[in-house]
Amino acid sequence: MTDQMHSPSTWTPKPDRPPPVALTGALGWMRENLFSSWLNAFLTVASIYLLYSVIPPLVDWAFLSAVWEGASRDDCLEASGACWPIIAVRWKQLIYGFYPEVEYWRPILAFGLLIIALYFGLYDKAPGRKYGLWYVCIFPFVAYILLYGGVGGLEYVESARWGGLLLTLALGVTGIAFSIPFGIVLALGRRSELPVISMLCTIFIEFIRGVPLITLLFFGNVMLPLFLPEGMNIDNYLRVAVVVCFFASAYMAEVIRGGLQAIPTGQYEAAAALGLGYWRMMAFIILPQALRVSIPGIVNTSIGLYKDTTLVSLVALFDLFGMGRAINADAKWAALEIEIYTFIAMIFFISCFAMSRYSLWLEQRLARGEQR
Amino acid sequence: MGLLGVLLFFVVTNTIHNLEARNIATGFWFLSQPAGFEIQLTLIPYSAESTHGRVFVVGLLNTLFISVIGCVLATILGFFLGVLRLSGNWLLSNIIYWYVEFTRNVPLLLQIIFWYTIFLKLPHIRDSMEFGGTIYLNNRGVFAPAPILDEAFDFVLLALALAIAAVWILRRWSRKRQEATGQTFPVGLVGLAILVLLPVVVFYAAGSPMEWQHPARTRFSLRGGLQISPEFMAMLLALTLYTAAFISEIVRAGILSVHKGQREAAAALGLRPSWTMKLIVVPQAMRVIIPPLASQYMNLTKNSSLGFAIGFGELMAVFGGISLNQTGQAIECMAIVMVTYLIISLAISLFMNWYNAHVKLIER
Numbered sequence: 001m002t003d004q005m006h007s008p009s010t011w012t013p014k015p016d017r018p019p020p021v022a023l024t025g026a027l028g029w030m031r032e033n034l035f036s037s038w039l040n041a042f043l044t045v046a047s048i049y050l051l052y053s054v055i056p057p058l059v060d061w062a063f064l065s066a067v068w069e070g071a072s073r074d075d076c077l078e079a080s081g082a083c084w085p086i087i088a089v090r091w092k093q094l095i096y097g098f099y100p101e102v103e104y105w106r107p108i109l110a111f112g113l114l115i116i117a118l119y120f121g122l123y124d125k126a127p128g129r130k131y132g133l134w135y136v137c138i139f140p141f142v143a144y145i146l147l148y149g150g151v152g153g154l155e156y157v158e159s160a161r162w163g164g165l166l167l168t169l170a171l172g173v174t175g176i177a178f179s180i181p182f183g184i185v186l187a188l189g190r191r192s193e194l195p196v197i198s199m200l201c202t203i204f205i206e207f208i209r210g211v212p213l214i215t216l217l218f219f220g221n222v223m224l225p226l227f228l229p230e231g232m233n234i235d236n237y238l239r240v241a242v243v244v245c246f247f248a249s250a251y252m253a254e255v256i257r258g259g260l261q262a263i264p265t266g267q268y269e270a271a272a273a274l275g276l277g278y279w280r281m282m283a284f285i286i287l288p289q290a291l292r293v294s295i296p297g298i299v300n301t302s303i304g305l306y307k308d309t310t311l312v313s314l315v316a317l318f319d320l321f322g323m324g325r326a327i328n329a330d331a332k333w334a335a336l337e338i339e340i341y342t343f344i345a346m347i348f349f350i351s352c353f354a355m356s357r358y359s360l361w362l363e364q365r366l367a368r369g370e371q372r
Numbered sequence: 373m374g375l376l377g378v379l380l381f382f383v384v385t386n387t388i389h390n391l392e393a394r395n396i397a398t399g400f401w402f403l404s405q406p407a408g409f410e411i412q413l414t415l416i417p418y419s420a421e422s423t424h425g426r427v428f429v430v431g432l433l434n435t436l437f438i439s440v441i442g443c444v445l446a447t448i449l450g451f452f453l454g455v456l457r458l459s460g461n462w463l464l465s466n467i468i469y470w471y472v473e474f475t476r477n478v479p480l481l482l483q484i485i486f487w488y489t490i491f492l493k494l495p496h497i498r499d500s501m502e503f504g505g506t507i508y509l510n511n512r513g514v515f516a517p518a519p520i521l522d523e524a525f526d527f528v529l530l531a532l533a534l535a536i537a538a539v540w541i542l543r544r545w546s547r548k549r550q551e552a553t554g555q556t557f558p559v560g561l562v563g564l565a566i567l568v569l570l571p572v573v574v575f576y577a578a579g580s581p582m583e584w585q586h587p588a589r590t591r592f593s594l595r596g597g598l599q600i601s602p603e604f605m606a607m608l609l610a611l612t613l614y615t616a617a618f619i620s621e622i623v624r625a626g627i628l629s630v631h632k633g634q635r636e637a638a639a640a641l642g643l644r645p646s647w648t649m650k651l652i653v654v655p656q657a658m659r660v661i662i663p664p665l666a667s668q669y670m671n672l673t674k675n676s677s678l679g680f681a682i683g684f685g686e687l688m689a690v691f692g693g694i695s696l697n698q699t700g701q702a703i704e705c706m707a708i709v710m711v712t713y714l715i716i717s718l719a720i721s722l723f724m725n726w727y728n729a730h731v732k733l734i735e736r
Contacts, residue, residue, distance in 0.1 A: 033462035210717035212677040307479040352477035
C-alpha cells in the first residue's frame with residue numbers, strides 16, 4: 001500500500017479541503033436555520049424582537065422584582081414584581097383544601113400509591129407488571145377508603161372537606177379509571193349488531209358529546225335531587241364525580257371505537273374460525289389489539305378530562321382552581337389573582353405536558369413496532 | 373330493558389313527587405313572563421321588560437356571534453402558526469412550539485378568568501390607555517371608532533354582492549376556456565381587483581356614505597364610539613388563542629401528511645412552486661385538515677358556554693343561569709339549553725359528513 005502511494009505512476013488524491021467556515025459549526029447552522037433567505041432573516045429578527053419584548057419584563061416580574069418573603073400584602077406594596085408569599089401562606093389549602101391537618105399523611109400516602117399505580121399502568125416493561133396491573137385495578141378503591149376513612153380506626157373525612165389539588169386529582173383519576181372500562185362497554189355496544197343496544201349507546205355517546213360539560217354539571221347539581229326520592233341526598237362531590245365519569249366515558253368510547261375500526265375483519269373471521277364466541281373473541285383477540293392502537297388517544301382524552309375538572313369550581317366545589325378563586329376573596333391578600341393563577345397554571349402545565357410527552361413517546365414506540 | 377324501564381319509572385315518579393313537594397309547576401309558560409334583568413350585549417332589541425323567551429334568543433345569538441367570530445379568528449391565527457411552524461426557521465418554530473404546548477396544557481377556564489382579570493386590572497376610564505387617538509383601553513373594555521352608516525351604504529353592499537357574482541362567473545368562464553383551449557387566465561389577481569375596486573368606486577360615487585364616530589374624551593369618561601366589554605374581550609381572546617393552538621397542530625399535521633413524492637412529481641411535471649402548492653398540496657392537505665377542524669369549531673362553540681364563569685351574556689349564562697334562578701324551572705331551562713347545543717353540534721357534524729363524502733377519494 002505504502003509502496004503504491006509513493007510510486008510516481010500512481011495518482012493519489014490530495015486530502016479534502018475543509019468545508020468553508022460559513023457552512024459548518026455555529027455559523028453554518030445559523031445560516032441554514034435562521035438566515036437561509038430574506039424572508040427567513042426577517043422572521044428571525046421579528047422573533048428576536050418578540051422575545052426581547054416579552055421575556056425580560058416577564059423575568060423581571062416573576063423573579064427579579066418579586067417579593068419572596070413576607071407576612072401580609074403590605075410587604076409587597078413597594079415591589080413592582082410578583083408577590084409570592086401568598087403561595088407560601090396558602091399552599092396547604094391549594095394542595096389539600098380543608099382536609100384536617102393531622103390527617104395529611106393520608107392524601108400523601110394515596111398520592112404515593114398513585115405514583116406506583118401509574119408506574120405499573122403506563123410503563124409496560126416494569127418488573128412484575130402482571131401483578132402490578134391487579135394493583136392498578138384495586139388502587140382506586142384503596143385510595144377512596146384511605147381518603148374517606150371511617151373504617152379501621154381512620155377518622156371519617158367527608159368529601160366537603162376535600163379540596164385543592166387533592167380534589168382535582170381525585171376527580172381526574174376517578175374519571176379516567178371509570179371511563180376506560182365503561183368506555184369499552186359503550187364502544188362495543190355502539191358496534192353491536194343488536195339494534196336496541198347499538199341505538200341506546202349511540203344516543204348516550206352523541207348526547208354527552210354534543211353538549212358542554214357545564215350544562216351536564218348543572219344537570220347533575222340541579223336536577224339529580226329532583227330525580228331521587230325525598231330525603232335521599234347524595235353529596236355534592238359524588239354528584240359531580242358521577243357526571244364527570246359519564247362525560248369521560250362518552251369521549252373514551254369514541255377513541256376506543258376508532259381503535260376497534262382499525263382492526264381488520266380478518267381478525268374477527270380468524271377468531272370465529274377458531275371457534276371463539278363473542279366475549280372470548282373480544283377479550284383475547286380484538287380488544288388487546290384495539291386498545292393498543294388507541295392508547296395515544298386515551299392519553300389525550302385523559303389530558304382533556306384532567307383540564308376539564310376545573311369546571312367543577314363553577315358548581316361550588318373547591319378544586320385547585322376553585323380554591324385559587326376562593327383565596328382571592330381574602331381581603332388580607334387582595335388583588336393577587338395573577339400570582340395565584342400563574343401558580344395553578346404551572347401545576348396544570350407540568351402535569352399535562354408530562355402526559356402529552358408520554359403519549360408522544362408511546363406513539364413513537366408503537367410506530368416502531370409497525371415499521372418492522 | 374326491563375331494568376331500564378323500572379329505573380325510568382322510578383325517576384319519573386320521584387320527580388313528579390319532588391316537584392309537587394316544592395310547588396314547582398312544570399311547563400313552558402314562563403317563557404312569556406317578563407325577565408326583569410338587563411343583558412349587556414344584545415344583538416336584537418331587548419330590555420328588562422322582555423320575556424324569558426326573548427332572553428333565550430338573545431343568549432343564543434350571543435353564543436353564535438362569539439362562536440363565529442372566534443372560529444374565524446382562530447382559523448386565521450391557527451393557519452398562520454401552523455405554516456410558520458413549518459417555515460424552517462429554528463427560532464420561530466420553537467417559539468410557536470412552546471406557545472402551542474403552553475396554551476394547550478392549561479385549562480381554558482383558567483385562561484378565560486386570567487384574561488378577564490387582566491382586563492379588569494387595566495387603568496380606570498379616566499386614565500385610559502390610548503392607541504393613536506382612536507382606540508382606548510381601560511377597565512370597562514375597549515373603546516373603538518364606530519362606523520355610522522348612511523342609507524346610501526346599501527349601494528356599496530349591493531356592489532360587493534355584484535362583485536362576488538362577477539368573480540364567480542369569471543372563474544367558471546376561465547375554467548371552461550382552460551379546458552377547451554388550455555389557455556389560463558389570472559383569475560386570482562383579476563378577481564381580487566374586482567372585489568376591491570368595485571365597492572370602493574361605488575363607495576366614493578355614493579358620496580362616502582360612512583363615517584367613523586370616534587370615542588371622545590370627556591372630563592371623567594369617554595363618550596361615543598363602539599364599546600366592547602371586558603367580558604367579551606376576555607372570552608374572545610381566550611377562545612381564539614386556545615383554539616388556534618389546536619388548529620395550528622391540525623394544519624401542521626395536514627401539510628406534513630402530503631407525501632414528499634407528490635411535490636417531486638409535481639416538480640417533475642414542470643409545475644411552478646405556487647401551482648404545486650395550490651393544485652397539489654393544499655387540496656390533499658385540506659382533506660386531512662377539515663374533519664378535525666370542524667370538531668374544533670364544535671369545541672369552540674361548546675366552550676363558549678364558559679362565558680357563564682365571567683358573566684358574558686351567552687346562552688348558558690343568561691338562560692341556563694339567570695333565567696333558571698329567577699323562574700326555578702330547572703328542568704325546562706336545562707332541557708332547552710342542552711337541546712340547543714345538541715342541535716348546533718349536530719348541524720356542524722352533518723356538514724362535516726357532507727364534506728367528507730364530497731372530498732372522499734374516489735378510487736377506481
